[in-house]
Amino acid sequence: MFNIGGPWRLELWSTILAFTAFAAIVVVLAYYDAKLQMAWPYTSLTLNGLVALLASTARASLLVGVAAAISQGKWNWFVGSEQKGQRVLRERELGDFERFDDASRGAWGALQLLVLKPLHLASLGAATTVMLLGFDTFSQQIIAIRCRDDVAPYQSGLPVVPRSEYYDPSQFITMISDHTTVGDLKVKSAVYNGIMNQNQTQLPLTCSTGNCTWPLIPTVAVCGACIDLTSNITKQCSSDHCNYTLPIGASLDGRMTDIPLSEGPARRNFFSLWSPFTLPPLGRT
Template identity: 30%
Template sequence: MYAHAGFQKQRGLLACVVGISPPSANSPFEWRWELLSLAFSVGCMISIVAILFTFQDRPQSEWRGGSLSITGTLAIFSTSANMAAALAVGACISQYKWLHFRKAPHQLSDLDLLEEASRGPLGSLTLLTKRPRGLASIGAVVTLLALGFDVFVQQTVSFEPRDVAMDDGNATLGLAHAYDSGATRIGALGTILNVAPSTMDLAMQGAVFRGLYNLGSPAVFNCTTSKCQWNSTYYSLGYTSSCADVTEATIRLHPNASATWNSSSPGRREVDMNLTTPGGIRLAAPFSHTSWQTVVSVNATSLSKENGVSVNADGVRLMSPDIVRIGVFRVPVDIINFAITPANMTIFECDIALAAYKYSNLSSSGQNLTVGKLDTIRLDPGLLTDGENTTAAAHITFNQTGLPLMTVSASDIAGLQLLFTTSRFSGRIYEGLSGIPDQGTGDAFRSGDIAQTMHAMADSMTNQLRSTYNVAVRGLSFVPVVFIDVEWAWITLPLVVQLISITFTVIIIIQSARTAGLPLWKSSTMALLTYDVQFRDDEDDVGRLGSGIRSPKELEALAKSWKARLELPGQT
């Protein structure tokens, strides 16, 4: 004897009208929508990977998606891939509930549990936390993992600004292969090394004083971006200084050292001390006991006029690159005795000469130019050629192996010699009640390293020469460009979600095909309405789910041919 729950009478009538067809075998075609959705999901994932591979480490500007950015495009593909995979997984979880009850008796509440799990993350979480159920737990896990699908896909892409080197003409480096400011000579003098004072190069004279007083130099490069670079090797004409401490040698050359510097010796209180360096520079350093003293004495002599011009065996006139020799005398101030003794004096000789500079690996950052390697090359004597007329400047040509041809105006060299040997540069400064006016640039040598001060002056003169840009070379300017950076680790979760979804779907398809007579109801609500539970007294209250509908076609026919109305308890 049977006890019934459900619509047994109606189902019997249905069997008479429609007929009960034999169970049909499942075919992959009946899973076509799930398989198509998985294929679509895989296609979207392939598109995502292809986009990432294509635009990895490429400028963002190369993306040609119109108003849709690369992240927006990835979001569309990832959302589509996630939703398509979720469709297949949800159908498989729903189908599994029929497999679940086919294998063994289970609580009827599992129907609701599995059906809720097929509808989204909340039901899947409930399934995993309350009563995990076989293969359905795999579907629930992948449903929960899919929550991070879109986020992880978008995390694969980041945008990193990088400096890109471009030869756009916005990076130029100033060099000098010639020095000719237009200075002329006084023809009446009849000499090559002379200059008309009104035509002297005032900019170069200013560079001398800027270097001495650390007043900066003109720009020798142009870079319109924050960083530029010049990777080749470059040569430029410039100036160099070489200094030596000649204090002891100068003291030994003094004719009456002991009498002059003995402060207790009788005679005049004022001492006109005159020193001569080994290089022939005369340095006067007078002082008066207890009254005043010389602090710094500077003097210079022209080298080219004395020994710079020579004639070789072929009768060709050559000129040395040496320009001037400068002597500097310095003593600290003795505010009590104002006496000068050998123990406290310092004497330097420095030669200023033309030279070639070899620059390598230059770069700029802001207003600063960094030279990776700098070599100073001494020039051999150059060919001296006269001007076209008595006032035109003569020129010195340096044609040295390994260097570009370099030329210098002899009148410009004469102008520098004139500057260094006059009171605008040479002279003395005093301390105390001397009443003698200071002259020259002695203040620049009061303190600090004398050789370093001379080196700074030569650098300033070189920079002034280079700032004329009579040779300009192009470099690379670095422009900030936003690049697409791909972090592949983030793609792991989306790939795992797809792999599990495919595996889970295939397993459910195979198990459904192997279960004889099991219709592919999946998540059909109509299928649930056609089932009832039958109980037998001899089966320990284990009911049997049964349906007179054997195929989806019969279920479809039922849905189209019958109508229903909801009746609540107590209503007729």
């Protein structure tokens, strides 16, 4: 019958269990790396919970072997060379026995041994005990969930942006002379609405996922510009009336009235809206 490990059987198997748990962490993280959260098949145990369980198992199992090795180190510290078939004890401080014993019981004693006996072989076990304090915490930092944009499958529906892709002047503009055109009422209404409407109309976009990104989309549009026509205004005023007229025919009429005040008469201007307000006919471009 095989006696694997002998008196160190417990420490040997606990160390094997520790490295097995550590290897399981590596395998699980490598398998689920860059995968969706829905790829995790269990609801009662999360991926973070499994990693924490394996990390705790690895830490506790490894400490069993490390503590036993440090305890053995305290005996080796006092035992000297063999003379005439007997081990000769070395002269050591009795406090060293307590230091080794404390180091095998916890991180604080291990830290003290690491400082007082840095060159002893047992200090390797003491350093391992101290570093294992943060093993559980740092194992949780390995897992990070990131949100990223991905292309949705075609089955989910294509996003749609309303736009005009075709414009036929013959359907929307009528020639009344060689140099004069008249725009369609629908086109003129859309142009007037774009110029005068103070509220910007939102396009009715279609997006099945709720997060759609579009590139620059070409569409048929009407562009406008403002030009200072002050020098082209014709002003005609009488004693109580003024008229301002633009070359395109738009005009502004106003009258002036006297308002009696306690300190004397004051003149105040009253202007009506642009009447008539006529935009130039839409030309062919």
